[in-house]
Amino acid sequence: MIPDPESGGINESLYDVQFSDPDGVLVDRSSASPADLAQVTRIMTALVALRDAEESLAEASSRYMLLNRTDMRALHFLIVSQNLDEPVTPGALASHLGISTASTTKLLDRLERGGHVVREPHPTDRRALIIRITPETRAAAMETVGRQQARRFNAAARLSPGDREVVIGFLEDMAKELSVEGISWADPG
Structure with a gap:
């Protein structure tokens, strides 16, 4: 499946592991179904949208407060x-x-x-x-x-207690996965 540039396909495919790691060097997805891959891509895309929204809010706040x-x-x-x-x-x-x-x-x-x-x-x-x-x-x-910022509470409050526990577990696991502690950065030169 090749992204369609007319529909914003490259932007939509930036966080699709099939396009960012087509040879499976970074992520073993041999046991993942196409539906699983599509859903994981949606999660990654949603995380990026959240990060972008938070960055925009931080920038707007800084401009407003002049700080x-x-x-x-x-x-x-x-x-x-x-x-x-x-x-x-x-x-x-x-x-x-x-x-x-x-x-x-x-x-x-x-x-x-x-x-x-x-x-x-x-x-x-x-x-x-x-x-x-x-x-x-x-x-x-x-x-x-x-x-x-308090609007985050509203989104979390709309979830069921079970769904909140799933989200908490996911975010904590994601934070551990992204932690830079223990990473050995190779010298690119």
């Missing part, structure tokens, strides 16, 4: 931490974001200049500071990005 993705992740962390009544130190934020303390200082300077966060004395450690999101930024994030 980059790391800034947006920092604000999300601060909102959840505030909801849990957990103070956030610069070190905790650096750890969550996986960035250096120097990068965290630059991030906080930028967010503070933009009126998105304030630095305050730590309630129990006189030597430390905590970071709080400003009420205005919190409200803007919740009403725009937060409201859009």
